Amino acid sequence: MVFNSKGLSIRLTEQLPHFYWEDFILHMTSSIVSRLFHRGGVVACLLLLSLAFIGCGDSDNFVFTNSPATPTGPTATGLVFQTTPLRTAGQTFNAINVAVVDQDGAVVAGATNEITIALANPNGATLSGTLTRNAVNGVATFDNLSVDLAGNYTFIATSPGLDSAQSVAFVVTPDVATQVAFVQQPTDIKVGASFDPQVTLEVLDAFGNRVTEVSQVTLTIASDPSGTATLIGTTTVDTINGLATFPSDLAATAGVGTGFTLQAESDGATAISEAFDVGTISVALVHADSDNYAADVQAKLTATGVFSVVDDIDAETSTPTLADLQDYDAVLVWSNSPFSNPTALGDVLADYFDGGGRVVTAQASSVTNYAIGGRFLDDYLMILVGATTAFPSDSLGTINEPGSPLLVDVTTFAATNSLSSTGGAINGGIVVAEWGNGRPLVVRGNFNGRNRVDLNFFPPSSNVFANYWTGDGAELMRNALLFQ
Numbered sequence: 001m002v003f004n005s006k007g008l009s010i011r012l013t014e015q016l017p018h019f020y021w022e023d024f025i026l027h028m029t030s031s032i033v034s035r036l037f038h039r040g041g042v043v044a045c046l047l048l049l050s051l052a053f054i055g056c057g058d059s060d061n062f063v064f065t066n067s068p069a070t071p072t073g074p075t076a077t078g079l080v081f082q083t084t085p086l087r088t089a090g091q092t093f094n095a096i097n098v099a100v101v102d103q104d105g106a107v108v109a110g111a112t113n114e115i116t117i118a119l120a121n122p123n124g125a126t127l128s129g130t131l132t133r134n135a136v137n138g139v140a141t142f143d144n145l146s147v148d149l150a151g152n153y154t155f156i157a158t159s160p161g162l163d164s165a166q167s168v169a170f171v172v173t174p175d176v177a178t179q180v181a182f183v184q185q186p187t188d189i190k191v192g193a194s195f196d197p198q199v200t201l202e203v204l205d206a207f208g209n210r211v212t213e214v215s216q217v218t219l220t221i222a223s224d225p226s227g228t229a230t231l232i233g234t235t236t237v238d239t240i241n242g243l244a245t246f247p248s249d250l251a252a253t254a255g256v257g258t259g260f261t262l263q264a265e266s267d268g269a270t271a272i273s274e275a276f277d278v279g280t281i282s283v284a285l286v287h288a289d290s291d292n293y294a295a296d297v298q299a300k301l302t303a304t305g306v307f308s309v310v311d312d313i314d315a316e317t318s319t320p321t322l323a324d325l326q327d328y329d330a331v332l333v334w335s336n337s338p339f340s341n342p343t344a345l346g347d348v349l350a351d352y353f354d355g356g357g358r359v360v361t362a363q364a365s366s367v368t369n370y371a372i373g374g375r376f377l378d379d380y381l382m383i384l385v386g387a388t389t390a391f392p393s394d395s396l397g398t399i400n401e402p403g404s405p406l407l408v409d410v411t412t413f414a415a416t417n418s419l420s421s422t423g424g425a426i427n428g429g430i431v432v433a434e435w436g437n438g439r440p441l442v443v444r445g446n447f448n449g450r451n452r453v454d455l456n457f458f459p460p461s462s463n464v465f466a467n468y469w470t471g472d473g474a475e476l477m478r479n480a481l482l483f484q
Contacts, residue, residue, distance in 0.1 A: 079101065081166075120153070125172075153172060175209065193281075203239050251482075287333065333362070367385070382427050382428070392418055405482075414470055441456050453479075
């Protein structure tokens with residue numbers, strides 16, 4: 001029931017107890033009667049007075065108001081993420097929706113609050129895109145966000161006066177590989193020696209994230225001041241979790257100098273290493289042969305330019321000690337007469353090899369009465385001892401391992417007197433190249449993780465005797481001494 005007089009309304013409700021109404025009606029009646037009586041409204045006064053005191057309804061059912069009641073909507077209290085992010089580094093996320101909600105978690109449909117999004121745990125990453133937007137019908141949509149670094153992240157959304165919200169954790173994965181970079185640069189080495197520490201590279205996307213998908217990385221020599229250097233060993237490897245680590249057999253051979261660099265290539269991406277130097281090595285010629293023959297071999301090896309020292313040690317009259325050999329990086333052993341003490345020499349050579357020295361044997365050190373003995377014969381020699389020496393004219397025959405570092409710069413090799421053992425490969429020896437008649441010429445093996453080479457020809461050249469070798473015999477000896 002509503003009564004109205006000059007803008008004043010009385011509306012029935014059920015809100016206040018009885019005693020409130022009695023006081024309130026008395027007060028209001030007195031005021032209204034005064035106004036009505038002043039205007040001469042006697043009848044209206046009597047009517048209002050009667051309403052106040054007659055039982056036309058329990059006073060609990062009255063409430064007075066000067067306007068109709070207006071209903072209120074839900075109140076915004078916080079934010080909530082409606083979508084789960086998942087994206088590749090640098091690429092745009094799926095649209096991220098953040099809703100304005102009330103205390104019950106319901107979306108406040110009319111809300112237009114300004115909402116800002118950020119990374120809760122950036123860890124050096126950059127969030128790009130429009131980071132502040134207004135809600136439309138209670139929801140703000142962020143549709144151009146991206147993160148540059150791969151990793152695990154969480155979004156946080158904030159708005160003035162509202163509780164903030166965090167998204168579920170999400171992962172940003174690397175993009176496709178576009179770069180290759182050196183992690184461990186090549187360091188200075190001696191010619192033929194392995195890089196230590198091992199050369200390592202990583203494959204990256206455009207944002208510098210390491211790409212974990214398997215890729216191949218290949219190394220080559222980029223800058224070669226010697227003009228003759230060759231990279232040997234394992235030069236192509238697969239990445240593991242984005243890293244390519246090259247084995248310890250990787251080495252530079254056949255050239256020395258300063259300012260070498262390596263080039264890495266992976267799926268078209270390339271990188272150039274820092275410069276490094278390749279130094280010369282020292283060699284001892286351990287022989288049972290004449291001085292002029294030894295001098296010829298010495299001259300041939302010195303001319304290759306990769307040996308800083310080529311010294312002559314006569315093992316026909318005495319046996320060198322281990323300390324004698326440890327002054328050198330490598331030794332070349334051959335005989336044209338019996339050694340002073342084949343067994344003692346073999347033991348010293350085995351100890352020297354075990355300690356990291358390089359040992360190359362040549363003929364006739366595997367022929368009966370001229371052979372090395374002792375532990376080296378038992379454990380390391382790769383051409384059968386006891387066979388006779390053959391003298392027929394022969395030349396380079398079948399190449400079983402084309403591209404082998406043992407054959408760098410070797411194109412021709414021949415001898416009127418071949419002076420080679422008729423024995424085959426033993427102790428796991430692998431024949432890299434043969435004489436034309438099928439006998440081994442170059443034999444390699446691996447012992448305790450280290451390479452060894454035996455040569456089945458007599459080292460002195462045709463410069464000292466016309467029937468001895470011509471061609472690239474110096475390169476064959478050089479390559480064998482550098483093979484580690």
